Amino acid sequence: MGELESFEQIYQRACERKGGPKKLAALLGKPLPPSQLEKVGDDRFLAEFTKKVFQSGFVWRVVRDKWPDFERVFFNFDIDKILLMPDEMVEKKAQDPSIIRNYNKVKTIRENALMIESVRQQHGSFAKFVANWPSHDIIGLWAYLKQHGARLGGNTGAYGLRAVGKDTFLLSRDTVSYFAQRGIISGSATSKRSHKAIQDAFNELHKQSNRSYQELSQIMSMSVGDNHIQADSHNDE
Structure with a gap:
């Protein structure tokens, strides 16, 4: 079983790739509150x-x-x-x-x-x-x-x-790649086992950061892969 990085490690890497906290924040979307x-x-x-x-x-x-x-x-x-x-x-x-x-x-x-x-x-x-x-x-x-x-x-x-605005993470290419490289999932990312492992990981990151699941998956996606400073570079989140 692989090991999940801390939210701070993922966040800092995303900041470095996107040109700092302010520029990263500008790229993040937020879900609607339930009300x-x-x-x-x-x-x-x-x-x-x-x-x-x-x-x-x-x-x-x-x-x-x-x-x-x-x-x-x-x-x-x-x-x-x-x-x-x-x-x-x-x-x-x-x-x-x-x-x-x-x-x-x-x-x-x-x-x-x-x-x-x-x-x-x-x-x-x-x-x-x-x-x-x-x-x-x-x-x-x-x-x-x-x-x-x-x-x-x-x-x-x-x-x-x-x-529509529901708070959800997405299984983008970069996010799936992150979990596969860390050994947190193996095989299909859409299997019940992989879904549970990914949900558990995001639950832990949410506990650490109190950020929405949408923000967490966007930050994770931007912390890996070939997307760096340009806002319009590859990121299918």
Whole structure:
């Protein structure tokens, strides 16, 4: 079993690579506090999940450029309206040239709306459900999305949560590389064993620093790999 560095060691190395504490701080994003996150519309969760599903294995820029048309075609991701779409409408919308025509991915919109609706019935809103899920077990929320959602496994669900404002670390290339090089994980980074080892490591770093899991994974990502001072250099966090 490998050994995790202290937060201070990771932080100092990231500062050196990025030109000092102030420049590093400017590169860090922060999640929404739970009190704000639970006020986010459930339509925004469906929108971000959909965006990440389409961006998976595709050019992100193209999806971003077409996104206003996605919003228009899919009723601004209004959950109730999406759930009323019959199969024939789903098929027709999947052929709309203004969006990316991928029927299997378009089908996930209604499927993930069903997941959100199921959670709403139990918790009042999907936003409250996500906001109240503790980040010290964020891998549990990832697993929930993978099991109950459509195409939300791997990094897709996690990136969707981050985009909405949920405090989550990400398994970026640099972060995975860090844990592999330290011997904290071996084999697939997406296995249950690796997820638990990574969650435990971030829990320890959170305990040491009291920083958000988002900041911690960004700092870790910027402390390794080939990204140095330039803010626009490689960093897929």
